[in-house]
Amino acid sequence: MFTKRTETLRQRQDRRFINKETQTAAKYLRRMKELSGAPEGIEPFYNTLERIYVDMDYVKSGAYRHTIGTYCVMTPPELIYAAGAMPVKLCSGNYTAFSIGDDIAPRDACPLVKAVAGFKQTGLMPVYEDCSMMIVPITCDCKKKIAGMLSDRCEVMTLHIPATRNDDDIEEFTRQLYELMERLENITGNRITYESLSDAFRIVGYAQYELSEFIRLKKQMPYLIRGSHAMAILNAASYMTAGEWGRALHSVNETLKKRIAEKKTVTSKKLPRILLTGSPIVFPNIKIPLLIEENGGIVAGDETCMGERGMWDPAVITDNSFDGMINALANRALRPCPCPTFADNSQRIYRIKQLIKENQIQGVIYHVLRGCLVYDFEYKRIEDELGKLGIPVIRLESDYNEEDIEQLRIRIEAFIELIKLRQEPEKNKAVRKNF
């Protein structure tokens, strides 16, 4: 009559966690696949996301024996490759982990950090458990505290991010990178040499080359690719080696080139072109780009750190000595970064204006994760600046759950309608026959 419970409470919780986690990830992956117009060659990126979140498997690190977790774009991946390890971006967008982290982290902490705390608590996500070390650049208070929380499970190195970007700050950051290199060497057992560092520059440089080709093609012709698909490609970069990702992106670029030659686009309609900016959008929390594209808009560009901006800036070697290369990395990590953690971040406004010009953007959606103060602070200024250009902006606040999805849908729908009203009505090109 009654089956005896053999599982303990913990096991039941774990099973429930895994079920829920894989289901959400699979659902968002499916929704992404259902969108029309995915370019050929996108499968490796889908497969990677599926492998990590649905199959809950380890990353394919290939020849690299260790994986090193990183939390922000400020961590130079070159150093990790040079030490013979593979970097994995651990910023999380997971709803299930968020709901667990909600009980651990304070109420006002941002969902990204809560999700990380959740993963740490359950200890079930292989990508997290596999890391030999985690590198946490201190870009906000939440990151600072999560670094402390993580450190009782795994080795953690914090990188202090200065508030300004003067020469002294770069020098100090360079010194930290030397410290980071020392710790990386201790973990992997490999020495970082001039040769391994230049090879690392080549690997990451190749991925960045393909990314800049991708973005160049994207802005060459509107409606060439959907923003959600681009987002999947860029998100998958977190869990692939730079070489593998670059090669996979190369075949996508070939498809896009073919599309340009054949003048083929994902849609024949004039969909409102929207720029997404603000807090990071990490798989599986891609409800906003999906909602935009399911409701008749198109994400024509994004300025988020898990998106186009993350790997955009190359490390420019101006001095080819060993120290010169480390200096190039420090310079790249801080100076071009439009992260709101810096006191003066007016360069972000210029960046957004340029993206608007290049991608013929008609409206900007400013995404704020609840509790992400630094991004929220910058909204006002960006709203004012874009108001002068006559570009409509809305601020969308969201959390890592599906409760706000209907509210978001209504607001996005209204925003898209607003843009449609502003643009000239599409002319009916079909010739009228048969009166």
Place this chain on the structure above:
Amino acid sequence: MRSKKRIIITTLVCIGIGALAYFAWLFPFYVFDTNNFSTSIEKLFSVGYLKTLVPLFIIIGLSAVGIVLIVLLRRMLAKSDKNYRRFADVRTGRTRGKAPKQKTAAFMIIRWVVMIVSAIILIWGGLIFGMGISSLSIPVLSCPWNTEEMTNSSCYYLSHLNELFELPIGSILLFFISTLGFIFVLGRVICGFICPVGLIQDIMDRLRRRTNTEGIKMNEKMYNAITPVKWFILLVFIGLCFAGGNFCNFCPAVAVSPILAGMSTSLYVSGFLMVLVLMGSFFKRRAFCTVCPLGTIMGFFHKISLFRIKKDCHSCTECGACYEACPMGIKMIYTEREKTDVTHANCIMCGECVRCCPEDNALSLTFAGKKIYTSSRKKIMSGTDKLPEHLSDL
């Protein structure tokens, strides 16, 4: 307190430079029995030529020793520094492998060709092509003691203004017209493309890059500290003749052009300074140009010269690569966010900022409004557009 200390140090350095310049003839570097300023093409291929080159060999030898000593000293320092101890060997040792490098731009090839050709013309031009245009003055630090120089160099009369006004009026006018004409058309392109001292410094920089040796990184503070020294050197350059000194005994350029042209020239402080210039430019690209008095004078006219650096402020991401690359340490080029013209008084038009700029069209070098060299993402990534064989499975 700190600024007080800085003022005292700057004053002391300036007094030192002033005294050194005034009493330059008291510090002989290498003195010939008689200075023989006659030369010919035949002499360049005779044994006597080697004799005139002796001071140059001494300079090169001394600088080589100095460079090696500095590298060793730095190695010692790095080994005792607790942050860098572990990487002391990697930083200062011999390196294997090559850093990725973008394809050489046509602009850079042209610049090197022009620099070499103009150095030949300025040093041996008179011997090869005759002295047809020798009355023209070009503001370049190629020594006018080389009497076989194809064009005259403005630096002599600018540093001996009292002699200039003793010349006939026609010569004075020609001097001013030709100097100002060159400044207007070329501006500080003269520094980046024509000056032989610039070429020597660029060769030293090349040597450093070849050996992957670490340079000395200058930051904004150091440049700010140097600026008053630069102004003082300009003051010495113009004023020394009125105080009864001769700037030529102090000027490092004397150690190059006349000697190479086959004239036995006695060297005073200039010889020692040339050693410093060679060592300095090995570790810091164009080290002398940051204090060159002639360059400072040309910098006054940077607003009217036809060559300009233009910036598209919207494309700029403020990545600072241009600032890192700039041999003159011009910071405004990456912080500027409004003006399109970012030509700075210190800019020598070497094009390095454009070469290192990763954004399409963000920086460009223009001549009379026409773009001749533009930055591009594709160019900067051209070194990594394919994975090399040994990395293709990673």
